[in-house]
């Protein structure tokens with residue numbers, strides 16, 4: 001029997017903030033042995049945004065958070081929990097959530113960072129929702145923010161073409177009685193895939209040393225071909241399963257907002273889930289893979305393009321390092 005919920009939670013605000021600087025595929029052709037057309041065909045990416053040197057994740061995180069608060073018509077003091085999914089925090093600790101609390105002046109909030117790679121936003125949404133539904137928090141700020149450009153090896157053509165910097169944020173809050181927002185989450189982990197996508201050094205297993213630097217172990221490593229296969233299977237499965245177990249026909253879904261890792265992964269998941277291309281949000285062409293920022297920023301673009309209206313059914317889904325995988329099902333409850 002499902003646990004009794006005391007409240008319902010829904011998104012009331014969404015914002016994004018990206019660096020101005022664009023790195024196009026033509027720019028990449030000058031940096032590594034690649035081809036602009038290859039990148040578009042294999043990934044769907046045309047350009048990505050890159051921060052000015054020295055810009056930490058909290059910078060664009062703050063921008064996205066302020067816009068989400070404005071959309072929700074709230075002030076930072078109204079927030080009582082900040083969750084920051086990220087793989088590129090400003091520092092190992094203190095958590096970027098603490099730095100954001102201070103930058104925003106969110107004087108009534110506690111907070112923490114969440115490590116689930118590209119699935120971070122989906123995991124954070126479930127965590128936030130549980131706090132609101134249980135009555136422990138009334139308004140939660142979830143801020144996915146990444147500076148992927150500092151952990152990318154710009155000599156590795158397999159990976160440097162994929163990633164971008166940026167931030168997206170939502171406000172998830174307790175809804176008036178009788179209103180439905182968040183409906184369900186389906187999440188899993190498969191730690192046997194840990195070695196296929198990782199940043200090996202900098203933790204307690206491989207602390208920073210001359211050797212870890214020389215061996216480029218502080219950069220993101222990915223076996224793209226292997227991860228690709230798992231990602232297609234995982235993203236399709238969680239989407240199909242979450243719709244099925246809630247009795248929702250694919251045609252009744254307004255929008256699938258997937259993590260933006262590769263357009264071919266998104267298309268395969270869309271087809272397997274029985275959805276039309278019009279039911280899927282794609283922003284990878286302009287932003288690349290921004291890890292935990294990709295879903296909240298795609299939600300903001302969906303609102304700006306008039307593709308999301310109050311009451312619409314939405315699925316968020318992601319696959320990432322860990323492996324982590326998951327989906328959230330919700331009705332859209334923001335303006």
Ligand code: UT7
Nearest residue numbers: 034035038042118157158161224225227228231261262320
């Ligand atoms: O966000 C977290 C989850 N991450 C993902 O979901 C990413 C998953 N993986 C992918 O998106 C894709 O596997 C990639 C985009 C990384 C690669 O695409 P692919 O179609 O799987 O290419 P491939 O790895 O099979 O490589 C095909 C060829 C190779 O040449 P050979 O070995 O066949 O001679 C690569 O060396 O393309 C070559 N290649 C490139 N060519 C031009 C690899 N990178 C490049 C490049 N430019 N940048």
